[in-house]
Amino acid sequence: xxxxxxxxxxxxxxxxxxxxxxxxxxxxxxxxxxxxxxxxxxxxxxxxxxxxxxxxxxxxxxxxxxxxxxxxxxxxxxxxxxxxxxxxxxxxxxxxxxxxxxxxxxxxxxxxxxxxxxxxxxxxxxxxxxxxxxxxxxxxxxxxxxxxxxxxxxxxxxxxxxxxxxxxxxxxxxxxxxxxxxxxxxxxxxxxxxxxxxxxxxxxxxxxxxxxxxxxxxxxxxxxxxxxxxxxxxxxxxxxxxxxxxxxxxxxxxxxxxxxxxxxxxxxxxxxxxxxxxxxxxxxxxxxxxxxxxxxxxxxxxxxxxxxxxxxxxxxxxxxxxxxxxxxxxxxxxxxxxxxxxxxxxxxxxxxxxxxxxxxxxxxxxxxxxxxxxxxxxxxxxxxxxxxxxxxxxxxxxxxxxxxxxxxxx
Amino acid sequence: xxxxxxxxxxxxxxxxxxxxxxxxxxxxxxxxxxxxxxxxxxxxxxxxxxxxxxxxxxxxxxxxxxxxxxxxxxxxxxxxxxxxxxxxxxxxxxxxxxxxxxxxxxxxxxxxxxxxxxxxxxxxxxxxxxxxxxxxxxxxxxxxxxxxxxxxxxxxxxxxxxxxxxxxxxxxxxxxxxxxxxxxxxxxxxxxxxxxxxxxxxxxxxxxxxxxxxxxxxxxxxxxxxxxxxxxxxxxxxxxxxxxxxxxxxxxxxxxxxxxx
Numbered sequence: 001x002x003x004x005x006x007x008x009x010x011x012x013x014x015x016x017x018x019x020x021x022x023x024x025x026x027x028x029x030x031x032x033x034x035x036x037x038x039x040x041x042x043x044x045x046x047x048x049x050x051x052x053x054x055x056x057x058x059x060x061x062x063x064x065x066x067x068x069x070x071x072x073x074x075x076x077x078x079x080x081x082x083x084x085x086x087x088x089x090x091x092x093x094x095x096x097x098x099x100x101x102x103x104x105x106x107x108x109x110x111x112x113x114x115x116x117x118x119x120x121x122x123x124x125x126x127x128x129x130x131x132x133x134x135x136x137x138x139x140x141x142x143x144x145x146x147x148x149x150x151x152x153x154x155x156x157x158x159x160x161x162x163x164x165x166x167x168x169x170x171x172x173x174x175x176x177x178x179x180x181x182x183x184x185x186x187x188x189x190x191x192x193x194x195x196x197x198x199x200x201x202x203x204x205x206x207x208x209x210x211x212x213x214x215x216x217x218x219x220x221x222x223x224x225x226x227x228x229x230x231x232x233x234x235x236x237x238x239x240x241x242x243x244x245x246x247x248x249x250x251x252x253x254x255x256x257x258x259x260x261x262x263x264x265x266x267x268x269x270x271x272x273x274x275x276x277x278x279x280x281x282x283x284x285x286x287x288x289x290x291x292x293x294x295x296x297x298x299x300x301x302x303x304x305x306x307x308x309x310x311x312x313x314x315x316x317x318x319x320x321x322x323x324x325x326x327x328x329x330x331x332x333x334x335x336x337x338x339x340x341x342x343x344x345x346x347x348x349x350x351x352x353x354x355x356x357x358x359x360x361x362x363x364x365x366x367x368x369x370x371x372x373x374x375x376x377x378x379x380x381x382x383x384x385x386x387x388x389x390x391x392x393x394x395x396x397x398x399x400x401x402x403x404x405x406x407x408x409x410x
Numbered sequence: 411x412x413x414x415x416x417x418x419x420x421x422x423x424x425x426x427x428x429x430x431x432x433x434x435x436x437x438x439x440x441x442x443x444x445x446x447x448x449x450x451x452x453x454x455x456x457x458x459x460x461x462x463x464x465x466x467x468x469x470x471x472x473x474x475x476x477x478x479x480x481x482x483x484x485x486x487x488x489x490x491x492x493x494x495x496x497x498x499x500x501x502x503x504x505x506x507x508x509x510x511x512x513x514x515x516x517x518x519x520x521x522x523x524x525x526x527x528x529x530x531x532x533x534x535x536x537x538x539x540x541x542x543x544x545x546x547x548x549x550x551x552x553x554x555x556x557x558x559x560x561x562x563x564x565x566x567x568x569x570x571x572x573x574x575x576x577x578x579x580x581x582x583x584x585x586x587x588x589x590x591x592x593x594x595x596x597x598x599x600x601x602x603x604x605x606x607x608x609x610x611x612x613x614x615x616x617x618x619x620x621x622x623x624x625x626x627x628x629x630x631x632x633x634x635x636x637x638x639x640x641x642x643x644x645x646x647x648x649x650x651x652x653x654x655x656x657x658x659x660x661x662x663x664x665x666x667x668x669x670x671x
Contacts, residue, residue, distance in 0.1 A: 015669070022580060022581060022670070023581050023582050023583040024581045024583050024584065024587075025583065083513055085511070085512070085513050085668045086665070086669060087665040101511075101512065103511045103512070104511045107507055107508055107511045108505075108507070110435060112435055112438050113434060113435070113438075117434070120427065121427050121428075121431055125424065125512060125514070126512065127514070130427070
């Protein structure tokens with residue numbers, strides 16, 4: 001058996017923007033258009049773009065790879081190519097061994113069927129034989145912790161139970177190559193840990209693992225190697241630490257978006273007092289800079305910033321107006337900058353910053369970008385959660401025996 | 411083509427599970443349970459009997475048991491055809507989450523629609539077999555034609571299902587087209603009536619590839635006649651071609667399913 005388990009050779013994928021013709025009614029005009037424009041293989045028509053642009057890399061057996069990138073960088077498309085759901089426009093992908101893709105937990109689950117029935121259905125859909133599912137059935141149910149509810153229709157499950165069962169089936173596939181999407185972000189915290197443990201065990205057993213996630217911390221923790229995608233290209237490939245840093249360092253520029261209103265967010269950055277980006281210690285002071293361009297004359301713009309954690313739960317939100325700063329009216333072509341000083345009193349983890357331009361008196365949203373940028377907060381104390389209470393253990397000791405305490409008390 | 415069939419065979423457990431899911435859901439959701447499978451043929455047969463009664467009043471020719479038996483025999487495969495095609499056409503678009511998320515041969519979807527409808531027919535067959543003697547049908551050698559005729563029916567239906575399931579993915583209005591055509595197709599197909607009623611225009615009706623098959627079933631079971639071999643060969647040719655063409659068409663478009671669904 002050759003050494004590499006996956007190899008991509010100059011993979012290109014073309015997508016089309018805008019409206020698609022998906023009814024017979026529209027077929028005739030599109031056919032005419034197709035007949036007129038020739039040579040579709042190489043050249044790109046105006047509304048077409050490369051969602052994957054000349055991607056080549058090779059994975060050795062047992063390697064763990066994390067793929068990161070901003071929204072729209074081509075991560076999901078990449079996943080679909082790796083798992084064989086889509087085929088590249090040009091180039092090819094060599095797969096060596098049994099590949100399983102975990103793109104969505106519980107795909108194919110039917111709400112009216114019981115947990116037991118769905119385990120069999122989902123297992124076979126994911127590529128196991130029925131005998132295999134039967135053999136692993138108890139293990140799957142136990143891992144999900146759903147022994148009591150296994151004969152209940154899954155429509156009565158909570159979303160957490162549903163996700164746990166789906167994940168559990170997929171985690172018992174025993175593939176040579178495992179491709180995982182955001183699926184680890186399912187279930188409660190304890191189950192996420194358990195899931196990550198399971199993934200680690202699969203990787204340890206010699207499987208090649210490819211992990212795509214917004215959760216930079218999970219990627220950094222789990223993968224040896226990282227690939228950073230931007231606009232369909234690989235712009236960094238190396239040890240995960242370096243690649244994650246590179247990702248966080250890029251101040252987000254949004255100027256190439258089409259304008260949604262008269263004013264547009266052009267740039268967002270978050271910098272520490274000494275100018276560093278991307279990675280901050282908890283409690284550190286930082287400055288959030290938002291640059292906006294007025295395309296046409298705009299009245300009374302206020303800037304709103306909010307911070308979300310990786311579960312997309314909003315942990316912080318404020319605005320220039322609510323902080324007592326009057327809104328700004330801009331002339332066409334004028335550029336403005338709004339700086340917020342903040343203290344990052346956050347727990348360890350990855351956070352996303354969203355930016356809104358808003359007019360308060362008429363409640364109109366001019367523009368918004370989410371995530372505008374992201375950053376990682378680190379702490380020297382092992383805490384969990386988005387808030388940081390800067391804890392320290394003040395006292396934890398055994399005093400006198402309880403009986404003695406009572407006796408003395410009396 | 412051979413690859414496609416081999417792939418289907420390799421994934422027979424998957425085909426089985428998807429079909430099993432469809433059957434399970436269909437019968438779990440309906441209060442009537444297995445009655446569901448016989449309901450449609452009964453309605454078709456009743457409609458046919460109605461038509462015959464009116465026709466006999468006009469022509470003065472009394473209705474025979476064989477007439478009613480013949481309608482029953484044709485109603486079953488027709489119900490199969492209609493339900494398979496209806497579910498088959500939307501089988502890919504209806505399973506879009508599976509089509510975009512997991513890799514496996516998509517041919518499984520239209521094929522499972524055919525198998526699910528076949529299961530319904532299999533439930534209704536014993537009922538028909540029990541009732542047929544009351545309509546005067548008896549065992550005869552010509553019944554040996556039945557397996558071949560059913561096979562052709564399945565092949566023809568599967569071919570159309572495969573073709574339309576892929577087409578509906580790219581053009582979402584195919585579904586409506588199929589529904590409209592299916593609603594009125596019973597008037598163009600000799601299910602409720604006999605093709606011979608058309609006299610010298612019988613051949614126009616027989617151009618419909620299902621007509622010779624239904625006619626053959628009616629003949630071999632109820633009237634103890636051999637099927638019309640020329641027309642049967644015509645149906646066979648079309649069925650095989652349709653199945654083959656459907657699979658080739660489907661396989662060619664398969665790589666584009668995930669991005670078009």
